[in-house]
Every structure is written in C-alpha cells, then in structure tokens.
Amino acid sequence: MKRIILLALLLLLTTIVFSCSPKAENVQGNNNSNTSFLSTSDEENDEDLESSSSEGLDNFAGCKFKDGIYSATVDYNNLETGYSATYTLDVDVRDCQVVQINFPNDGYLDDDHISYADIDDDGNASVNGEDGKTYQIQIEN
Numbered sequence: 001m002k003r004i005i006l007l008a009l010l011l012l013l014t015t016i017v018f019s020c021s022p023k024a025e026n027v028q029g030n031n032n033s034n035t036s037f038l039s040t041s042d043e044e045n046d047e048d049l050e051s052s053s054s055e056g057l058d059n060f061a062g063c064k065f066k067d068g069i070y071s072a073t074v075d076y077n078n079l080e081t082g083y084s085a086t087y088t089l090d091v092d093v094r095d096c097q098v099v100q101i102n103f104p105n106d107g108y109l110d111d112d113h114i115s116y117a118d119i120d121d122d123g124n125a126s127v128n129g130e131d132g133k134t135y136q137i138q139i140e141n
Contacts, residue, residue, distance in 0.1 A: 063095075063096030063119070064121060065093050065096055065119050065123065065139065066093075067093060067094050067095070068092075068093060069090050069091070069092055069093075069102070070090065070091055070093055070123075070139045070140065071088065071089075071090055071139075071140045072088070072089060072090070072091045072123075072137050072138060072139045072140060073086060073087075073088055073137070073138045073140070074086070074087045074088070074089045074091070074101060074135050074136070074137050075135070075136040075137075075138075076133070076134075076135055077133065077134045077135075077136075078131075078132070078133050079132040079133070079134070080131055080132050080133075089101055089102060089103060089104075090102040091137060091139065093119065093139075096118060096119050097116045097117060097118055097119060097125070098114075098116065098117045098119060098125045098127055098137055099111065099116050100114075101114065101127070101135060101137075109129065109135075113129055113130050114127050114128065114129045114130075114135065115127065115128045115129075117137070119137075119139065122138075123137075123138055123139035123140070123141055124136075124137065124138055124139075125137040125139075
C-alpha cells in the first residue's frame with residue numbers, strides 16, 4: 001500500500017514539474033514569416049501515447065503504416081487569417097494515426113494542439129488544429 005502511495009506521489013510530482021516548464025517554440029516558414037508553435041516534454045508525450053494506444057490496438061492491425069517517424073508533405077491552412085503554406089516535415093505515427101507534427105527546430109505539435117487523425121491506405125490524413133488551423137498530410141511512401 002505504501003508503494004502505491006509513493007508511486008502516486010511521484011507521478012503527481014512529475015506532472016507538476018513538467019507542466020511548469022517553458023513550452024514556446026518558433027518555427028520559420030518557407031516564406032520567411034514566423035508562425036508560433038508550442039512543444040511539450042517527451043515524457044508527457046509518452047504518457048499520452050501510452051494511454052491512447054491501449055484503447056484501440058485491435059482496430060489498426062491491418063494498417064500499412066507501422067509506428068514511427070515518417071517524412072510527409074504538410075499543407076497548412078489558417079482559416080482565420082487565410083494564410084496557407086506547404087512544408088516537408090516529419091510526422092509521428094502511432095496506431096495508424098498522425099499523433100505529432102515535428103518541425104526542423106525541434107518544435108512540434110502534439111495532442112495539446114492538434115487532434116489525432118486516422119491515416120488512410122494512401123498515407124493521407126486530415127489533422128485539425130487550434131483556432132481553425134488545418135493540416136492536410138501526405139506521408140511519403
């Protein structure tokens with residue numbers, strides 16, 4: 001019983017420490033305009049992925065995209081400003097879903113900023129972001 005309480009306290013302390021860390025990253029777009037993106041620690045990411053991946057393992061048994069990092073063409077569109085751009089970026093795939101979009105300066109968008117999106121057999125996914133931003137993803141085969 002004491003061990004469970006100690007583990008719970010350790011988990012709570014870890015969550016507090018990582019939630020207080022700085023999160024802002026800037027990404028330089030192809031057209032030399034700055035767009036702000038946020039990032040979180042790898043530990044938070046792993047916890048989120050572990051909890052979500054156990055929910056539907058059987059649903060993705062036939063997926064041709066194994067868990068990992070893939071290069072992709074990402075069409076970004078901000079409906080609020082009308083700005084759009086196309087980037088070649090790495091995306092993190094788990095359970096046949098895009099769960100993270102990575103940027104060259106070590107910034108990334110994860111489940112704090114985008115919704116997970118199913119990948120079709122051709123490697124396409126439609127990711128919704130904050131404030132009406134969308135990301136049309138085509139994983140390179």
